[in-house]
Amino acid sequence: MxxxxxxxxxxxxxxxxxxxxxxxxxxxxxxxxTQVMEEFSKYVADGVVNTNLVTVxxxxxxxxxxxGAAAAGGRVLTATSANxxxxxWEMLYIAAGMRLPIVMALVNRxxxxxxxxxxxxxxxxxxxxxxxxxxxxxxxxxxYDNLIQAVRISEHPDVRLPVMVxxxxxxxSHSIERMEYLEDDEVRKFIGEYKPMYALLDIDKxxxxxxxxxQDYYIEHKRQEAEAxxxxxxxxxxxxxxxxxxxxxxxxxxxxxxxxxxxxGIVAVNSAAGTIKEIIDQYRRKGVKVGLLKPRLxxxxxxxxxARALGHLKAITVxxxxxxxxxxxxxxxxxxxxxxxxxxxxxxxIGKIYGLGGRDxxxxxxxxxxxxxxxxxxxxxxxxxxxxxxVRE
Amino acid sequence: xxxLKELSxxxxxxxxxxxxxxGCGIPIIPxxxxxxxxxxxxxxxxxxxxxxxxxxxxxxxxxxxxVHSAFENAAATISGVEAMYQSLKKQGKIPANRKLKFVAFxxxxxxxxxxxxxxxxxxxxxxDIVYICYDNGAYMNTGIQRSSATPYGAATxxxxxxxxxxxKMQRRKDLTNIALAHHIDYxxxxxxxxxxxxxxxxxxxxDLDGPAFICVMSPCVPGWMYPSDQxxxxxxxxxxxxxxxxFEMDHGVFRINYKPKQKLPVADWLKLQGRFRHLFRPENxxxxxxxxxxxxxxxxxxxxxxxxxPAPQK
Numbered sequence: 001m002x003x004x005x006x007x008x009x010x011x012x013x014x015x016x017x018x019x020x021x022x023x024x025x026x027x028x029x030x031x032x033x034t035q036v037m038e039e040f041s042k043y044v045a046d047g048v049v050n051t052n053l054v055t056v057x058x059x060x061x062x063x064x065x066x067x068g069a070a071a072a073g074g075r076v077l078t079a080t081s082a083n084x085x086x087x088x089w090e091m092l093y094i095a096a097g098m099r100l101p102i103v104m105a106l107v108n109r110x111x112x113x114x115x116x117x118x119x120x121x122x123x124x125x126x127x128x129x130x131x132x133x134x135x136x137x138x139x140x141x142x143x144y145d146n147l148i149q150a151v152r153i154s155e156h157p158d159v160r161l162p163v164m165v166x167x168x169x170x171x172x173s174h175s176i177e178r179m180e181y182l183e184d185d186e187v188r189k190f191i192g193e194y195k196p197m198y199a200l201l202d203i204d205k206x207x208x209x210x211x212x213x214x215q216d217y218y219i220e221h222k223r224q225e226a227e228a229x230x231x232x233x234x235x236x237x238x239x240x241x242x243x244x245x246x247x248x249x250x251x252x253x254x255x256x257x258x259x260x261x262x263x264x265g266i267v268a269v270n271s272a273a274g275t276i277k278e279i280i281d282q283y284r285r286k287g288v289k290v291g292l293l294k295p296r297l298x299x300x301x302x303x304x305x306x307a308r309a310l311g312h313l314k315a316i317t318v319x320x321x322x323x324x325x326x327x328x329x330x331x332x333x334x335x336x337x338x339x340x341x342x343x344x345x346x347x348x349x350i351g352k353i354y355g356l357g358g359r360d361x362x363x364x365x366x367x368x369x370x371x372x373x374x375x376x377x378x379x380x381x382x383x384x385x386x387x388x389x390x391v392r393e
Numbered sequence: 394x395x396x397l398k399e400l401s402x403x404x405x406x407x408x409x410x411x412x413x414x415x416g417c418g419i420p421i422i423p424x425x426x427x428x429x430x431x432x433x434x435x436x437x438x439x440x441x442x443x444x445x446x447x448x449x450x451x452x453x454x455x456x457x458x459x460v461h462s463a464f465e466n467a468a469a470t471i472s473g474v475e476a477m478y479q480s481l482k483k484q485g486k487i488p489a490n491r492k493l494k495f496v497a498f499x500x501x502x503x504x505x506x507x508x509x510x511x512x513x514x515x516x517x518x519x520x521d522i523v524y525i526c527y528d529n530g531a532y533m534n535t536g537i538q539r540s541s542a543t544p545y546g547a548a549t550x551x552x553x554x555x556x557x558x559x560x561k562m563q564r565r566k567d568l569t570n571i572a573l574a575h576h577i578d579y580x581x582x583x584x585x586x587x588x589x590x591x592x593x594x595x596x597x598x599x600d601l602d603g604p605a606f607i608c609v610m611s612p613c614v615p616g617w618m619y620p621s622d623q624x625x626x627x628x629x630x631x632x633x634x635x636x637x638x639x640f641e642m643d644h645g646v647f648r649i650n651y652k653p654k655q656k657l658p659v660a661d662w663l664k665l666q667g668r669f670r671h672l673f674r675p676e677n678x679x680x681x682x683x684x685x686x687x688x689x690x691x692x693x694x695x696x697x698x699x700x701x702x703p704a705p706q707k
Contacts, residue, residue: 023480026473052480054472057514061469064511067462068437068473074481076473094462200458200474201481203433203493208453210461212445 009172014039016147019187023074026054026065030084032169033107059084063091070100073199082109096131101154118358119169143167168271262291264373268319279366303339314377315348329386351386403428411454416621418611439467439503465507468515471497501542516575523598529613554671572606581641584610586628618667647702
């Protein structure tokens with residue numbers, strides 16, 4: 001029986017962590033994800049979880065302790081943001097390379113400098129090559145649901161990769177929304193018991209983990225990691241179907257909003273999607289056939305599925321809340337454009353960089369994007385491959 | 394006090410066939426570690442000579458569970474392993490009578506320098522771990538670069554003996570006393586040349602419930618530049634000259650575990666090693682005098698410590 005609450009994105013993630021009840025959690029506080037660990041610490045202090053909470057002295061040690069704990073053979077969670085995740089960088093690759101199912105609640109925040117505590121996606125998109133699965137969440141409900149599903153995904157025998165669940169800092173992490181919580185036992189049943197394939201604490205079956213691979217083995221192990229990432233896509237889909245059976249809330253690789261009959265479309269992750277849906281409704285009332293594809297996954301990147309969903313459009317704008325400085329466009333735009341390349345008839349694809357450091361994406365910005373798309377669909381032309389919006393030039 | 398004959402009958406946890414250099418001091422430590430205790434041990438290691446020479450895939454020298462993740466985080470990694478053990482034990486997922494111990498290894502690079510923060514965090518949090526630093530006084534794995542454990546005056550590839558600078562011009566950090574400042578119940582300095590002192594200290598660290606820190610002098614043939622059959626002698630001379638005192642702080646009692654009957658001049662240790670060869674040129678004699686002054690001052694400090702923290706009167 002679902003419980004309806006009004007709560008913030010951070011509280012929702014902390015509550016999901018409580019219900020997941022990990023064996024170990026190692027974390028270091030950083031804005032805007034601090035509340036996740038504060039609230040979870042309260043659950044630990046009150047004895048409502050079995051978790052051994054390791055309050056480490058840095059994010060580097062947080063991920064290192066998570067790696068040690070996961071290698072020991074149990075369920076491990078952490079939370080962080082921005083510079084905290086940047087300090088973990090080295091260990092992100094190692095967590096994935098060691099094939100450890102660690103789940104991270106990532107509250108997206110801009111990277112320094114200039115120092116800024118507000119939302120953009122430079123942290124998670126920067127970590128795109130680390131070997132972590134990335135699930136994006138529009139709102140608190142999705143953050144909560146994704147975190148629960150992430151446990152099943154990361155521990156699946158075909159996958160055994162870490163998963164980060166991303167939600168927008170402040171915009172979602174600190175805003176109160178209506179959402180539904182599952183019962184503790186529903187979550188427990190859904191995630192099941194974790195049985196590690198190799199565990200340091202299985203003292204009778206000793207293993208050496210984290211070996212030195214030279215030229216004779218490294219690439220084979222990396223090839224296996226790549227295969228696991230590939231196998232993750234159907235697992236993510238299957239876990240979503242199970243989750244839908246339990247909750248009625250449908251998840252897949254992406255959400256399509258008015259996309260089937262659309263002529264033009266926008267691609268955007270996380271909270272911006274909520275704003276864009278509102279503006280799409282306005283334009284739909286005026287007869288403009290515009291739709292939205294909201295990726296849930298950036299890693300793995302289900303290119304064929306995205307191409308199938310977008311291929312019929314005349315023109316697409318991809319919004320990136322991150323810049324890859326010196327690149328042709330933002331990282332999401334480049335991958336979407338590449339995914340469309342093999343289509344016999346390719347849509348015009350335009351990139352925009354928006355909202356860095358928490359700058360709001362407003363109604364007028366969305367209108368600007370759609371108005372340009374209407375023209376580009378007719379003319380096949382566009383102003384710039386990639387342009388900054390929401391900025392004072 | 395350990396008995397060598399008895400120890401030799403205990404099963405091995407660390408097997409031969411590793412690829413450490415001939416004469417390397419490090420393997421003496423894990424060899425003894427598994428023999429001095431009946432506990433099952435999980436080991437974590439920092440990146441370094443020890444790790445790369447013992448875990449070249451698909452081979453391993455470790456007959457018991459072993460994990461390596463990175464260079465600067467052996468203490469944080471073993472913290473995670475120990476935390477999982479405590480959690481699963483509390484939940485009844487590991488039988489209550491299954492008592493495991495957790496040991497982290499790091500070289501002086503991974504411990505004194507890049508791993509100091511991670512070590513400090515683990516000691517402060519009070520995990521039931523033994524952290525062992527094998528101290529060979531430089532970054533040997535990457536080709537003998539200076540560390541904060543490199544002795545004053547020693548030549549390394551980043552503190553070479555040049556025309557105007559005679560090797561490293563900074564003193565070694567006193568890591569064992571830094572560890573002690575975390576109010577842990579056991580911290581010790583020992584050397585591979587003194588197997589009984591080493592074995593006893595490993596045992597004390599393992600028997601403790603809580604963090605213990607042990608700094609072990611471990612000689613390095615290519616880094617120190619001496620013949621590979623002289624490792625134990627060279628290390629023993631570091632102790633006999635007083636450069637490397639053997640001491641411990643054991644539950645608030647400070648002991649100097651070995652006092653040479655007559656401390657030999659530190660030059661007797663320096664002259665055995667190529668890394669100090671330049672100091673014996675006449676223009677560098679002041680460096681040897683400075684090292685002797687440092688050694689004498691440190692002993693004075695240790696004597697004060699022993700007086701300040703004596704064993705309780707019976």
